[in-house]
Amino acid sequence: MIVDGKSISYSYDYSETSFVLKNIDISIEKGDFVTILGCNGSGKSTLVKHFNGLLALQHGELNVAQIDVRNEKDLWRLRRICGMVFQNPDNQFVSSIVDEDISFGLENYEVPRNEIQGKVSSALELVDMKGYEKRKTNTLSGGQKQRVALAGVLALDPDIIIFDEATAMLDPSGRQEVINIMDRLHRAGKTIIAITHYVEEAVAADKVILMDKGRILSSGKPKEILTNTKLMNEAGMMVPMTVRIYYDLLEAGIRLSNCPLTDEELVEEICQLR
Ligand SMILES: Nc1ncnc2c1ncn2[C@@H]1O[C@H](COP(=O)(O)OP(=O)(O)OP(=O)(O)O)[C@@H](O)[C@H]1O
Numbered sequence: 001m002i003v004d005g006k007s008i009s010y011s012y013d014y015s016e017t018s019f020v021l022k023n024i025d026i027s028i029e030k031g032d033f034v035t036i037l038g039c040n041g042s043g044k045s046t047l048v049k050h051f052n053g054l055l056a057l058q059h060g061e062l063n064v065a066q067i068d069v070r071n072e073k074d075l076w077r078l079r080r081i082c083g084m085v086f087q088n089p090d091n092q093f094v095s096s097i098v099d100e101d102i103s104f105g106l107e108n109y110e111v112p113r114n115e116i117q118g119k120v121s122s123a124l125e126l127v128d129m130k131g132y133e134k135r136k137t138n139t140l141s142g143g144q145k146q147r148v149a150l151a152g153v154l155a156l157d158p159d160i161i162i163f164d165e166a167t168a169m170l171d172p173s174g175r176q177e178v179i180n181i182m183d184r185l186h187r188a189g190k191t192i193i194a195i196t197h198y199v200e201e202a203v204a205a206d207k208v209i210l211m212d213k214g215r216i217l218s219s220g221k222p223k224e225i226l227t228n229t230k231l232m233n234e235a236g237m238m239v240p241m242t243v244r245i246y247y248d249l250l251e252a253g254i255r256l257s258n259c260p261l262t263d264e265e266l267v268e269e270i271c272q273l274r
């Protein structure tokens with residue numbers, strides 16, 4: 001297990017009456033693609049900010065990549081192993097020039113000078129942003145900014161990459177680009193933790209974690225979670241469109257043999273009716 005948490009509770013004002021995380025147990029396997037779903041304020045960001053020590057653990061236990069997050073001396077090592085990309089890339093830049101921004105993180109980790117250029121280059125290549133080294137970050141499009149921010153994280157070669165609604169501000173093609181990069185990283189063996197409001201982005205995950213009011217309401221395979229209308233409604237989430245169509249058809253007297261999660265599965269099921 002690369003993330004192993006037990007009885008995690010958290011309150012921003014340290015009061016015993018306002019917990020925003022309530023007794024959370026969480027486990028994530030190394031190399032998995034995990035999607036965290038839940039409505040606004042359910043505690044998703046608060047939870048993942050514990051994984052790389054952005055928030056200090058108050059109650060419970062949490063080990064990430066075998067590091068006890070309470071050990072302050074391991075904090076920098078933890079941050080390097082567990083990188084995080086946020087919703088708004090503008091808040092993630094420390095320098096106004098693309099390559100300087102990426103090298104800043106490497107310099108912080110005292111990567112030898114002669115290795116920095118190469119690492120910056122390969123990180124930009126991973127996100128398809130080669131050739132943008134000298135561009136001012138404020139002249140990039142939203143999708144490009146998000147990819148540069150991701151390159152800054154990737155340059156440090158983390159084992160775990162957390163995307164906290166990293167696709168929220170992007171148009172469908174920008175979103176698809178980031179999703180493709182997530183898939184590529186996943187295939188390369190990285191553990192990916194993606195928070196999203198787009199249920200369609202959870203369909204291909206190894207595991208879906210559904211949060212509600214500071215708790216994990218349920219977790220399991222996408223099929224188990226995303227086709228469970230009652231559970232999803234309880235969490236304030238809409239099931240994927242294919243699932244809605246499945247139930248609409250059922251109401252109209254047409255029963256598909258399986259509840260589909262993707263457009264392709266839906267088409268396949270409908271074709272079988274012929
Ligand atoms: N810095 C903070 N100070 C005080 N309360 C906070 C802070 N950040 C979040 N909260 C509260 O903690 C609760 C959980 O917030 P969190 O940001 O973790 O939710 P979320 O699931 O990430 O929501 P969203 O989908 O809107 O990003 C909310 O009630 C929120 O108001």
Ligand SMILES: [Mg+2]
Nearest residue numbers: 044045046164
């Ligand atoms: Mg959030």
